[in-house]
Amino acid sequence: MKNLWLSFCVGLYKNDAEEMPKLIIRKEVKMMKKKTKKILALVLSTMMLSVLLLSGCGKDGKSDSYVFKIGTANGSLCLAPLHVAQDLGYFEEEFNAAGIKYELVEIDMQQAADLVASEQIDACVGLAGSLIPQVDSGLDISFTAGIHTGCTKYYVGKNSDIKDLSGLKGKKIGVPGMSDSSVVALKRKLADVGVGVSTTNMEIELVVYNMTDLPLALDNGAVDAIALHDPVAASAEKEYGFIKILDLTEDEKFKNEYCCASYTTSSIAEEHPEAAAAYTRALLKASAYVQANPEEAARLQIENEQCSGDLAENTKLLSSYNYQPSVSAMEETFKNACTDLLEIGDLQEGRNIDDFTADHIAKFEDAPESYTYNADGTFSEVKKK
Template identity: 40%
Template sequence: MKKILLLSTALIVLLLTITGCGQQSKDTAAENNTNDDNFVLKVGYSGSLCEAPLHMAIEKGFFAEEGLKVDPIKLAPGTAFESISSGQTDAGFNLMANLIQPLSNGLPVKLTVGLHTGCDKVLVPNNGKIKSIEDLKGKRIGVPSLNSSPIIFAKRVLAAHGIGVTEKNMEVEFVVFSDSELPLALEKGAIDAIADNDPVASIAADKYGLNILADSAMDAPYKDQYCCVAYVSNKLLAEHPEAAAQYTRAMMKASRWIQAHPDETAKLQVDNKYVAGDAEKNAKILKTFKYIPSVQKAYDSFTTVAKELQDIGMLDKSVDINALQKNSFKFFDDVKDE
């Protein structure tokens, strides 16, 4: 009788547990649905010219068209990855070359689409002795930081022209100055060249009469490689996958719109204080970028850039690039290239 009583009690407890779990699952599902309805996507941005897809997705209503509420969060320079790792933001926009090394170290994001080409330049005085990339050997190159896209681009270009840029064979010197100080340092002879991104680089070229030695928007093979990509946090993908897809679709719509309306884009960016500068000059820069969004082409560009980063010592040689590529992207069933 005791055995029968114990067995009956165990069965009752099990049934109550299953019922409770079922009800909890329903409650959780209902809660998630409510959260999705009220969910606000926190998108980090820095205010750069090439972030136009994010700006236009807001201004032209592409986020709203997708049914997505967004909270744009202005980030201090160099804090984008920290903000998404800490949960301060859910999604962002950055240069793919900047993302590869952090991704190899476990940055908790997935890339969802490539948005455009272009961004970085290497500049020298127009009347100086430096006429080619090869002439930069042994010279000092000013950069805004030692982990920025301009230094990555400069190293890739230098290495392609046979100039050592690795820790064991460094044949140039990189010197850090702020964006505003770089052209002045070049003018005073403290550095021999500048590596920076637009619009700062183009503004400096016009104002100080600088010669463009390398341009990622115009020079092969860089002009055909995706510069900037959209990404979402792994947490967002786990908890709000549809919001991640909506964000990606809206950014793609905005990118296509920019390609057709660069002048209006530049004006809206300046008028709404997303970026500084002159709208007409900014539009000329935007026209050198290709705003043709693609998931597959960004995926394909990833291995090319990653291999070059390994060659120049900015990505560990032990990293399995193909595995990293597969682990770094999210393909949505309802997000397609046109």
């Protein structure tokens, strides 16, 4: 009986001993399965997150949260394309087609460069002559298209003995600002006729007045000549009988150069090219519309309180400018201005004009050279040269 009990115990121990490893292995397998499921769940979650992030980004790095900010302002007649792009929905059309959000930001145009530099806006329209010296000093923008020519004029009093630009030597000239585009153009033209405009040989005196005060300053004899932008220029000429001695719309040197241009920050042009191209296309279309429909453009500005004035007079002024937009002609404008400014010492010494131009003229594959507006309300694309 004792041996039987012993055999039973030994057998039981043997069976338990054989089963113990099996139990341990089964537990380990279960634990491994649980860990594997957790790892697979984590991997799948990561993959899904990656897909969501990638689906929210385009080839130019845009995301659902990205908003392209456009600076805009009322009060200026020559900003007609910027206004028309808003009024007729060209911004809406182009940005929606690109799948990009945009925002119109009301600004003071005098502060546009500062707002761009501080990244409060991404793009705007401005006077190229005013912007080029700032670009030379480090303002990191790229011009995307020329919008229109003309709009700046220079006058002497109706009884002045000054008959041409060479007669301005030794005279006092009223200007809207020392960095205004009118000063840049005037220096370039005076240098051509032999009047010194460099820091080492300045043969004119420039005096700054508010734009609206300039006509009175000339009429009172405080200055010998003034530089004005339309519509103040046209109004002053009519009211005071001033004599025009230079008109950038008509002058052989300037008539094919763009005074107003669209631009974006250089970083936006590089990192968000689809957004910059959509912005450019909208303004190319709007400018082409103004070229073909100056009266309707003037009416839109007045009705939407974007510019004051008389419809007939505003239409006449818009018709006097060339609003046929161009990318390549803006490039030539930039290069010509920089070449002159380098020669008179208003650009950094030794500046390579070709490299400087290439760095600050942006071209996009999906933005054409220009558009023309057709009678049926459609646009024809002008191919790149």
